[in-house]
Amino acid sequence: MSNSKFRDIADVIEKRIVNGDYPPNTKLPTHRILADELSTTPVTVAKAYKLLADKGQLESFVGRGTFVCGHSELNQAIQAPKDEENTYNFSLLQPCLYKNVPSLQQAYRQTAEQLTPALIGYVEDSGHESHRLSGVAWAKKYGLKGGHSGNTLLTNGAQHALSLLIETLSKPGDTIAVESLTYPGILAIASLSGRSVVGIEMDHHGACPNALENVIKSHKPTLVVLVPSHQNPTGISMPESRKRAIADVINRHKTWLVEDDIYCFLDEQPIEPIANFAPDFTFHISALSKALSPAMRCGYIKVPDNKVDLLNAHIRANIWLSSPMNYAVATVLIESGEAFRIAEAQRVTAAERQILARNTLASLNGSVSSGYHIWLPLPQQWQPERFAMEAKNRGIIVTSGSYFVTNGGTSNHVRLSLMAISSEKRLESGLQALNELMSLDVKALFPY
Numbered sequence: 001m002s003n004s005k006f007r008d009i010a011d012v013i014e015k016r017i018v019n020g021d022y023p024p025n026t027k028l029p030t031h032r033i034l035a036d037e038l039s040t041t042p043v044t045v046a047k048a049y050k051l052l053a054d055k056g057q058l059e060s061f062v063g064r065g066t067f068v069c070g071h072s073e074l075n076q077a078i079q080a081p082k083d084e085e086n087t088y089n090f091s092l093l094q095p096c097l098y099k100n101v102p103s104l105q106q107a108y109r110q111t112a113e114q115l116t117p118a119l120i121g122y123v124e125d126s127g128h129e130s131h132r133l134s135g136v137a138w139a140k141k142y143g144l145k146g147g148h149s150g151n152t153l154l155t156n157g158a159q160h161a162l163s164l165l166i167e168t169l170s171k172p173g174d175t176i177a178v179e180s181l182t183y184p185g186i187l188a189i190a191s192l193s194g195r196s197v198v199g200i201e202m203d204h205h206g207a208c209p210n211a212l213e214n215v216i217k218s219h220k221p222t223l224v225v226l227v228p229s230h231q232n233p234t235g236i237s238m239p240e241s242r243k244r245a246i247a248d249v250i251n252r253h254k255t256w257l258v259e260d261d262i263y264c265f266l267d268e269q270p271i272e273p274i275a276n277f278a279p280d281f282t283f284h285i286s287a288l289s290k291a292l293s294p295a296m297r298c299g300y301i302k303v304p305d306n307k308v309d310l311l312n313a314h315i316r317a318n319i320w321l322s323s324p325m326n327y328a329v330a331t332v333l334i335e336s337g338e339a340f341r342i343a344e345a346q347r348v349t350a351a352e353r354q355i356l357a358r359n360t361l362a363s364l365n366g367s368v369s370s371g372y373h374i375w376l377p378l379p380q381q382w383q384p385e386r387f388a389m390e391a392k393n394r395g396i397i398v399t400s401g402s403y404f405v406t407n408g409g410t411s412n413h414v415r416l417s418l419m420a421i422s423s424e425k426r427l428e429s430g431l432q433a434l435n436e437l438m439s440l441d442v443k444a445l446f447p448y
């Protein structure tokens with residue numbers, strides 16, 4: 001065996017990662033199985049895995065095996081190519097932004113005119129009280145109870161809230177329980193901060209209470225992170241009965257729950273969040289990114305009373321505070337009611353686009369979903385990485401289902417956001433192009 005044999009093996013694995021044979025979050029074969037396949041020794045495979053782990057492409061967990069990292073692929077999962085005119089972007093989960101521009105222009109103008117030294121100075125407690133109160137009003141409108149300026153913190157969007165909570169409530173080496181298919185931003189935080197992830201089985205109402213209970217007993221996660229409304233990626237919304245059942249498990253086991261409720265405004269009639277039924281253990285996240293603008297970076301967390309000081313200390317140590325300028329704009333929009341009008345208009349647009357998608361995409365078989373995105377099943381012949389790659393060659397950006405899996409699972413879906421493409425006409429032609437691609441004979445396209 002040459003000294004560099006393990007490098008050759010690492011090259012083979014790397015190629016398999018790049019061409020989609022080993023998608024993100026896939027569990028790799030054991031040293032022995034891969035050694036037999038590549039006619040080498042388990043020690044050489046172990047050295048190759050170590051080399052790729054050092055490069056940040058693989059990660060190993062004692063007792064669970066070696067996995068392809070998800071974090072390095074986050075920019076692949078969510079892409080924002082500059083050439084918008086020639087691209088159908090189904091990967092960005094954002095509102096139909098052009099509709100929001102006039103209201104935001106007006107609110108930014110008003111904020112600039114009313115600028116005071118207090119607004120452009122340092123502030124205590126993660127931001128101004130009036131800005132925290134507007135966060136309370138936002139979340140209350142969509143069903144959250146018990147929020148007040150003393151237990152509501154300001155963050156740079158929901159992503160910052162998630163990383164703040166994961167890094168504050170757990171430590172490296174701990175396990176975090178998430179839905180078995182979950183938002184890659186959560187997997188990226190876990191992977192970069194050395195937390196393991198365990199998936200909770202889901203059914204058509206979201207994470208199953210029994211499965212959560214089993215995961216808590218068997219894996220002893222430090223915290224549970226769930227997206228109960230219009231879940232990313234499946235689009236599932238938990239009914240109130242399921243939320244109560246989840247809260248019951250959380251209360252009995254006294255486990256921390258992070259409830260990422262960023263899509264709460266997409267229900268025509270608000271469904272109460274889990275936080276209402278387990279207030280002592282739930283950190284409830286809401287944000288304006290999906291209704292108003294992701295660039296405002298306005299997020300809110302309602303926090304159990306005994307964790308307010310700790311989280312404020314972390315926010316202050318990390319970023320001092322989120323920009324009061326953007327929160328001032330948010331406050332103008334929330335206090336005038338304009339924010340709720342915009343959110344409702346986006347909800348209606350999403351509902352209309354869902355109907356368009358259902359009427360265009362044959363593989364949906366008329367099945368109903370709601371919200372900004374669709375979890376599209378692919379015909380059996382297609383593997384999602386390959387489908388996403390082939391779509392990209394045709395100027396269509398979709399997100400392969402492999403970015404969302406946990407527990408080394410697989411997926412034969414892609415996620416489509418219906419809102420980033422600005423006109424309905426373009427959306428329809430993008431959907432038709434996807435339909436055509438799905439119907440192609442894969443063996444004829446890829447004869448090797």
Ligand SMILES: Cc1ncc(COP(=O)(O)O)c(C=O)c1O
Nearest residue numbers: 093157158159183232287289294
């Ligand atoms: C479930 C979920 N949480 C958090 C985020 C990030 O939101 P923000 O832009 O507010 O950081 C996203 C974005 O897609 C999301 O889908």
